[in-house]
Amino acid sequence: MPSGSAGRQRAVLALVCAAAVSTIYGIQPVLEAAGEDLGLGEGALGWLVAAGQIGYLAGLVLLVPLGDLFDRRRLITVHLLLTAAGAGTAAVAPGGGIVIAGLALAGLFAVVVQITVAYVAAVSPPGERGRDIGAVTSGVVLGILGVRVIAGTLGELTGWRTVYLVIAGLCAVLALAARFTLEADVRRPRARYGQLLSSLGRLVVGDRLLLSRGLVAFFLFASFGTLWSGLALPLGDEPWHFGTTEIGWFGLAGLIGAQGAARAGRWADRGLALSVTGWSLVLLTASWLLIAQARASLWLLIVGVIVLDFAVQAVHVSSQHLLTTARPDRSSTVIGAYMAFYSLGSALGAITATWAYSAAGWPGASLLGAAYAALGLLVATSTRRFAALPRVTPCRGSAAAGPPPAPAWSPPGRRGAC
Incomplete structure (x- = not known):
């Protein structure tokens, strides 16, 4: 990863993806310990795993389209704070029902991962889009797989609740880092929220x-x-x-x-x-x-x-x-x-x-x-x-070799003369 502001922003966004997705998968290594602590039977343990997945699926439908309407930097910040709230609720909840609700809330707003990917695609120059998406997407795998190592160790040393306290704190810190590190991504919405939701089915088909x-x-x-x-x-x-x-x-x-x-x-x-x-x-x-x-x-x-x-x-x-x-x-x-x-x-x-x-x-x-x-x-x-995919038409008047590359991570509207 290169040095400078572009590298810092990619690092922040990769960590955002890692922290958000870990709220869904962090329960798996400590599932048995959590069930014993909460007094849940084997049949109810599945709900601890399913809660985050159900919330995540709902967020994909209900929340991710907001990224086509509002400033994605603001959405990343707000969704991270709400993810932290869900993880924190699960960490301190006295009973299984509230834990499940907290995990579902965290999963709902963990779709900040997809808003982050869309942000990267929007602010990256076309010739660097794949590299930037790849660098940020690596954070997803870091969260899915790395949390297994960390949660398994923390769970044995200090208990399963510590896992979600750490995740909640990390999400809150990253919300501040995103707010002060990332460029704004202001857009003029071309459709209303209801129209975006109704178009999802037509889009897939x-x-x-x-x-x-x-x-x-x-x-x-x-x-x-x-x-x-x-x-x-x-x-x-x-x-x-x-x-x-x-x-x-x-x-x-x-x-x-x-x-x-x-x-x-x-x-x-x-x-x-x-x-x-x-x-x-x-x-x-x-x-x-x-x-x-x-x-x-x-x-x-x-x-x-x-x-x-x-x-x-x-x-x-x-x-x-x-x-x-x-x-x-x-x-x-x-x-x-x-x-x-x-x-x-x-x-x-x-x-x-x-x-x-x-x-x-x-x-x-x-x-x-x-x-x-x-x-x-x-x-x-x-x-x-x-x-x-169609070929990208170069800027009018550009040299045969094409226009000069735009600076990495320049916000929309600042990418050259096109």
């Missing part, structure tokens, strides 16, 4: 690029969810018998692979988003051959996890680059609709991973994850023609 990339994301994150929702099962069983802290450390392998997100963004800037999608989905499918060896070799498992997370993030960044380039005037709405597919796919992977494991062990779960990846590859291949 009528925009073939969105539908195709959404279906790819659905199967992509079903495969991702199969791994990360089910991996604790073989690691906690014979022959390893690992505890929650040891299992959490496997998130580091995912973080190593996810560093490819920034590189994938640079490839997308060079017009390679479609080819990156294709070979990354092949890699994703093949990675399950290694992951399936979890009971026999931890090294093969670690390599498979690294490959899987690299492939997932490469496809994810490429898809967002294509969508925000095709619809720059509605990037928030488009990203929100796209992420709804992501959320549904993640939920499918989480639900079916445990079912497959109980029915056929880890080989069965691995076969399921590979099948999801192969279906994503099939969709990407069969809908490739929908992702062709």
Whole structure:
């Protein structure tokens, strides 16, 4: 990441994504401890996990379109503060019902991640959009996987409530950092909020690029969810018998692979988003051959996890680059609709991973994850023609080599003479 204000802003926004998404996944490593503390039975534990996901899905529909109406910097600040309020409520709640409500509130406003991605797409010069989206998106993976390591350790040392106290404090600090670090992103809304909501369904059905990339994301994150929702099962069983802290450390392998997100963004800037999608989905499918060896070799498992997370993030960044380039005037709405597919796919992977494991062990779960990846590859291949983007017309009077690049992170209206 380069030095200067552009690098600082990318770092802040990557941390915003990490902190926000960790409110949804932070409960997983400490789920059993939270259930015991709150007096919840096994049947009710699922609601602690589902609360954030349900809130998140509602936020994708109800809140993300606001980014096409209002200053996204202000929305990022306000949503982070409300995310902090939800996490703080969960941390101090006396009973399970209030904890679930706090987690749902945090999940609702955790869609600040999508508003952040839309902000990045809006303020980045076209030639650097993919790189910037990739750098910021890496924060999402940092939150999903890194929180497993941190929450597992904190949960054992100080209790599960400390996890959400730390997340709440981090969200509040980042709200201030975003307010004073980011440039304003003022816009003139072209539609009313109600019109944006009513157009969501028509957008999904009528925009073939969105539908195709959404279906790819659905199967992509079903495969991702199969791994990360089910991996604790073989690691906690014979022959390893690992505890929650040891299992959490496997998130580091995912973080190593996810560093490819920034590189994938640079490839997308060079017009390679479609080819990156294709070979990354092949890699994703093949990675399950290694992951399936979890009971026999931890090294093969670690390599498979690294490959899987690299492939997932490469496809994810490429898809967002294509969508925000095709619809720059509605990037928030488009990203929100796209992420709804992501959320549904993640939920499918989480639900079916445990079912497959109980029915056929880890080989069965691995076969399921590979099948999801192969279906994503099939969709990407069969809908490739929908992702062709028009050429960008250079500024009138520019030299043959094109206009000079705009400064990174310049706000709208300050990007040159075009």
